[in-house]
Amino acid sequence: MEPHVPRTARIALNRPIRRLFDYLLPDHMTLQRGQRVTVPFGRQSATGLVVETDAQPPEGITLKPVRSAAEAWPALPPETFRLLSWASDYYQHPLGECLFTALPPALRRGRPAVEKVEPYWQACGDPALLPGNAKRQKELLAWLKRQPGGAGSKQIVRAGFTQSQIRSLQEKELIRETTPPSTDGATEETRNRIPVLSPAQQEAADQLPSPDDGFTTTLLFGITGSGKTELYLHYLKTHLDDNHQALVLVPEINLTPQTVARFQYYFGSRIAVWHSALKDSERLSTWLRIRNGEPVILIGTRSAVLLPFTNLKTIVVDEEHDSSYKQGEGFRYSGRDTAIYRAHLNNCPVILGSATPSMESYHNALTGKYTLVRLEERAGNAKLPTIKLLDIRSRPLEGGLSRPAISAIEKCLNAGQQALVYVNRRGFAPIMMCFDCGHMVECPRCDTRLTYHRRDRAMRCHHCDFQTAATDHCPKCDSEAFKPVGQGTERSEDVLAAQFPDIPVVRVDRDSTQRKGSIQGILDTVNSGSPCILVGTQMLAKGHDFPNVTLVVVVNADGGLFSVDFRAPEQLIQTLLQVSGRAGRGEKTGEVLVQTCHSDHPLLRSLAVGYYLPVADQLLAERETGQLPPYRAMAILRAESDVMSSSLKLLDDMKSKASDCGIESWGPLPALIARRADRHRAQLIMVSNNRVRLNRQLALLCQDLDLMRLPADVKWAIDVDPLETG
Numbered sequence: 001m002e003p004h005v006p007r008t009a010r011i012a013l014n015r016p017i018r019r020l021f022d023y024l025l026p027d028h029m030t031l032q033r034g035q036r037v038t039v040p041f042g043r044q045s046a047t048g049l050v051v052e053t054d055a056q057p058p059e060g061i062t063l064k065p066v067r068s069a070a071e072a073w074p075a076l077p078p079e080t081f082r083l084l085s086w087a088s089d090y091y092q093h094p095l096g097e098c099l100f101t102a103l104p105p106a107l108r109r110g111r112p113a114v115e116k117v118e119p120y121w122q123a124c125g126d127p128a129l130l131p132g133n134a135k136r137q138k139e140l141l142a143w144l145k146r147q148p149g150g151a152g153s154k155q156i157v158r159a160g161f162t163q164s165q166i167r168s169l170q171e172k173e174l175i176r177e178t179t180p181p182s183t184d185g186a187t188e189e190t191r192n193r194i195p196v197l198s199p200a201q202q203e204a205a206d207q208l209p210s211p212d213d214g215f216t217t218t219l220l221f222g223i224t225g226s227g228k229t230e231l232y233l234h235y236l237k238t239h240l241d242d243n244h245q246a247l248v249l250v251p252e253i254n255l256t257p258q259t260v261a262r263f264q265y266y267f268g269s270r271i272a273v274w275h276s277a278l279k280d281s282e283r284l285s286t287w288l289r290i291r292n293g294e295p296v297i298l299i300g301t302r303s304a305v306l307l308p309f310t311n312l313k314t315i316v317v318d319e320e321h322d323s324s325y326k327q328g329e330g331f332r333y334s335g336r337d338t339a340i341y342r343a344h345l346n347n348c349p350v351i352l353g354s355a356t357p358s359m360e361s362y363h364n365a366l367t368g369k370y371t372l373v374r375l376e377e378r379a380g381n382a383k384l385p386t387i388k389l390l391d392i393r394s395r396p397l398e399g400g401l402s403r404p405a406i407s408a409i410e411k412c413l414n415a416g417q418q419a420l421v422y423v424n425r426r427g428f429a430p431i432m433m434c435f436d437c438g439h440m441v442e443c444p445r446c447d448t449r450l451t452y453h454r455r456d457r458a459m460r461c462h463h464c465d466f467q468t469a470a471t472d473h474c475p476k477c478d479s480e481a482f483k484p485v486g487q488g489t490e491r492s493e494d495v496l497a498a499q500f501p502d503i504p505v506v507r508v509d510r511d512s513t514q515r516k517g518s519i520q521g522i523l524d525t526v527n528s529g530s531p532c533i534l535v536g537t538q539m540l541a542k543g544h545d546f547p548n549v550t551l552v553v554v555v556n557a558d559g560g561l562f563s564v565d566f567r568a569p570e571q572l573i574q575t576l577l578q579v580s581g582r583a584g585r586g587e588k589t590g591e592v593l594v595q596t597c598h599s600d601h602p603l604l605r606s607l608a609v610g611y612y613l614p615v616a617d618q619l620l621a622e623r624e625t626g627q628l629p630p631y632r633a634m635a636i637l638r639a640e641s642d643v644m645s646s647s648l649k650l651l652d653d654m655k656s657k658a659s660d661c662g663i664e665s666w667g668p669l670p671a672l673i674a675r676r677a678d679r680h681r682a683q684l685i686m687v688s689n690n691r692v693r694l695n696r697q698l699a700l701l702c703q704d705l706d707l708m709r710l711p712a713d714v715k716w717a718i719d720v721d722p723l724e725t726g
């Protein structure tokens with residue numbers, strides 16, 4: 001008789017460690033890669049994901065058996081599993097944490113992969129049968145009769161009725177439980193809607209690849225207001241079959257409910273959304289729809305690219321240049337680049353759209369790796385706005401605004417139009433300073449100054465969670481000459497409200513949009529079309545379509561001009577062109593006023609011409625001279641600890657290891673904000689002409705780092721294709 005060979009499985013756990021765990025497979029159990037299991041871990045149990053099933057059992061160790069499989073099917077189907085393994089290798093992040101990112105929170109915690117189905121109700125009786133005093137029950141019955149196909153309990157409660165009213169009607173058999181209307185596919189009504197393209201849009205549409213062509217990457221360079229959304233809709237409408245899935249990645253979904261509404265208009269209930277503000281139950285429900293292969297068109301932020309699609313036929317990445325596609329901590333993946341790899345795995349097209357493409361994508365388009373499709377006309381009758389630089393060096397300013405800027409706003413409002421004022425910081429002022437002793441209020445835990453937030457009478461650090469009460473006097477010498485310096489959105493809001501007391505001034509920044517639904521109120525004011533002033537941060541630059549905004553004022557353009565970060569000029573020009581692009585999208589031509597102290601700076605002068613590609617060519621030439629990305633691959637090794645010397649020491653050691661592996665490195669240097677939340681941060685920049693080689697070398701480096709016995713306070717992280725290098 002053959003000796004009994006134990007069968008084992010190699011399992012990934014949701015832990016930040018670069019290793020997998022071996023378990024015995026009980027005789028009756030068969031598992032597939034990507035399946036969710038419960039395993040014993042220490043004294044407890046943990047949820048794991050199967051990575052390998054026929055692993056060689058390690059010798060001399062007694063393995064514990066897998067407890068149970070959560071489902072009979074793999075939570076991560078083969079293609080999604082391959083995508084995440086690739087991302088784990090490419091971004092040097094532990095496989096377990098990468099795999100778990102693709103699960104909704106409920107499944108990470110080991111909950112069953114089933115939705116709690118809420119009861120769905122339909123009216124079936126006559127309100128006249130109710131006693132006269134059952135007023136609310138009568139109203140509920142009448143309301144329910146008006147809902148085609150009935151309504152779910154939650155919807156009924158949201159409409160102002162109670163669970164006990166539902167129960168009473170059920171007992172009287174005036175309502176009955178029913179199945180909710182099917183959400184598969186689009187309804188007849190939406191199926192026949194196809195957007196009508198302008199000739200310029202049609203020309204661009206004709207150049208887009210067909211999904212039958214397999215994997216292709218297209219860069220759609222479409223100027224602001226050219227109707228890229230219309231083009232995506234048309235593309236999906238003409239190329240997607242009824243049973244196909246599609247993914248549309250967007251930077252920040254909750255800012256643009258209009259976009260979602262436009263997709264729903266054409267695709268009805270096929271549209272699903274994915275973003276960080278969803279409830280756990282909503283995430284599970286959408287995740288299941290996608291995993292079950294329903295023909296969903298998902299509009300989602302970064303992490304949507306990791307979901308377990310099984311029939312994905314097209315990917316669109318809107319505003320592909322946006323930095324929010326890169327995760328800044330933990331699993332530092334780029335949603336855009338992962339989307340391209342996913343399209344490659346899937347053999348389907350991916351379309352990257354932007355009015356201000358990233359240097360990476362533009363470079364790939366120039367070298368022929370991507371197809372470049374240009375759409376350089378605004379939709380409808382709209383024209384691109386004119387951009388004027390306004391030198392403010394010797395002009396008196398009121399709350400940061402010059403006289404000509406205020407006059408322009410006045411003229412715009414008098415003409416019955418709307419103005420948008422862009423300020424690059426939230427809060428009232430970035431500095432509080434004593435004009436007697438020169439003291440500036442700093443964060444006790446970071447190398448930064450505290451921002452004055454006047455609405456909350458608080459001084460806040462924008463780099464850690466420190467805050468303290470604001471004072472009227474200098475905290476050091478008690479002088480009353482203690483004043484705000486510089487501009488924040490709150491200050492501009494105050495100045496404008498005082499200047500234009502009869503006009504609504506709406507502030508849009510992270511503070512003012514935190515409350516749920518607040519963005520909708522803001523949009524309602526703007527969409528009413530009557531004169532108003534919008535004041536806000538780059539949140540206002542992102543994809544909004546306000547047809548009655550004809551004036552954009554940039555309070556200060558100089559922030560990124562002299563930064564040490566090599567990406568700063570690119571990001572500055574992108575933000576300025578995007579915010580400028582909000583002007584004149586309707587019938588009336590727009591104007592942009594850019595206040596600056598450096599009106600002769602070449603970058604700003606080329607901005608004023610208004611065309612992006614010549615500026616991009618110039619920026620690319622500079623990158624080539626400096627041998628920077630996209631001409632070379634880059635990764636950053638970051639270290640932090642309780643004292644700077646430990647961080648630098650680790651990086652110094654790693655620099656020689658990197659050099660042994662053949663990696664060129666720059667530094668180590670303290671980070672731009674060297675101390676953050678009392679941790680001292682430093683970085684080593686690594687570059688290579690060969691991306692594949694750099695990736696292999698980084699893997700070796702990670703192995704070394706894992707084996708090192710580091711002091712407990714020293715932490716390190718690798719950031720591949722970093723966006724922030726300061």
Ligand SMILES: Nc1ncnc2c1ncn2[C@@H]1O[C@H](COP(=O)(O)OP(=O)(O)OP(=O)(O)O)[C@@H](O)[C@H]1O
Binds near residue numbers: 196201226543585
């Ligand atoms: N073919 C068309 N006919 C009429 N109006 C159109 C057409 N295409 C687009 N529009 C309108 O033009 C405006 C701008 O379109 P959209 O918001 O899609 O532009 P965009 O290219 O995404 O701009 P941005 O990059 O600045 O966000 C919208 O109001 C849209 O409804």
Ligand SMILES: [Zn+2]
Binds near residue numbers: 443445446448463
């Ligand atoms: Zn701080």
